Amino acid sequence: MTMLPKPQPGAKKLGLVIDLDTCVGCHACAVSCKEWNTQGEAGILPDYDRYGPKPDGVWLNRVHSYETETQGCSRTVNLPRSCLHCEDALCVTVCPTGASYKRAEDGIVLIDPEICIGCKLCSWACPYGARELDETNGIMRKCTLCVDRINDDSLPAAEREPACVAACPSRARHFGDLADPDSEVSQLVAQRGGADLMADLGYRPTNKYLPPRRASIPTPPASEPEKPALGIGSALLRLLDRTLSR
């Protein structure tokens, strides 16, 4: 059913909180996501032209790196980009088949691989580019928040978290219930001013991004090229340099 579920009292809002301050852009989350989800119930996450000139494939999480500058301080910001499990998920309501749905109990947005017809409309409806077409199976794929880990009671409790969170070496990824104001993730969002991506578009994403902390050391301006020094010693050195450079 592609109608969005009515908000239920006490329902969870499971999602990720990603710390842009500590993400080092190592792509471990993306690789780990690919590794876990290529063996899930929806089948492999295919790759095309694996050893050819244009390798390509389906990834549910991709890491971009940007150069940013604000008030004289520049820094690199790495942005892992995956499904944000939006509350107003247009990808769900546009689906003509009911394959794309949002779970009432925890807000996770999923695709039923047995029903999806591969019409691509959900990927057009997502402003975050979080859905990718599996051209081998003709269906759409997306982040499941590793439902097959977090809901698997046979796993030790500590491992019931998404593969990307488990893999992150800098602990930049946090998983939890954003509906509970006392949860660790909600506390992080409150303390660090966690933000929505493109909040104006009105999708109300569940996942939050913690902004980079202000750099305390301003970036020095690009230095002027050194002027050649005057004097007989420098002239000799320049002559030596020219001779040796030949």
Add this chain to the structure above:
Amino acid sequence: MRPSASVLLLTTLTGGGYGLLAWIGAGAALQLLPASRPLALGGIALALALASAGLLASTFHLGRPERAWRAFSQWRSSWLSREGVASVLAYPVTIAFAIAVYQHPHGIPARVLGAAAALASAGTVFCTAMIYASLKPIRQWHNPHTAPGYLIHAVFSGAVLLALLSTAVLGVPGTAAAAAAVSAAVALAAKALYWRHIDRQSPLATLAHAIGLPRDTEVKPLDAPHFTENYILREMGFAVARRHAARLRRLAVALAFALPAALSILAGLRVMPLALTSAAAACALLGLLTERWLFFAEATHVSALYYGRPV
């Protein structure tokens, strides 16, 4: 957005088919059509053939065409599902209309069912348009011009087809030629207003906004997640160069609107009516395909921002 042949054919062929059906249905309802069974029945047959071809073409867009029947289930929320339901509902209405015309071209059943067929046609085209108009990440589609534009273009292509059919059946296009010329002018005006609108829009977001940083932050892409094109870039990152877009717009204006209008007027003045109405229909079809190609190619998706592409 990548213009795929299946979707271009879907929107232009169903536009022409349902546009023609709307003219025949409304003409029967208001008794404006010449009392000719071959004209009405031929029109209905041509309309159904075009619409069916378009709907069939759309299934080539699907990754799993054998599951297409599932698309009729979510009409409560999805415009794509509503389009499917509306197009299927239009068939029995149209067939009943054809039977009524066959029995009594000017009877009450033909008039009532004609009005119903016209409404079903307009409804289906409206649903198709709303698929695009409801997509918030694409500013060139999510605006008040999209739905009226699709309806006006359907009415125009239907009028061109009606003029051709009238000539083929009755020897002269009659008032259908005037209808084609006038609707060409209206369709051109709608398209010009649409182009003016999208040329003046500002992007939906900046890159800083897309990665959750304050607006005053300068952001430049440093490293992309992958060095070849992926699905997102192929599908959503497609962009036609401005220079080509301007040239194609001129081509679309000439082929889709100016030439069909001029040819229809000449045909209306009984200058080689069959040849000229045929040429007008061929020009309009090619021109509308060009226009529809541009509708996709000029549309930018906000997710392309993450890759530093213009949106």
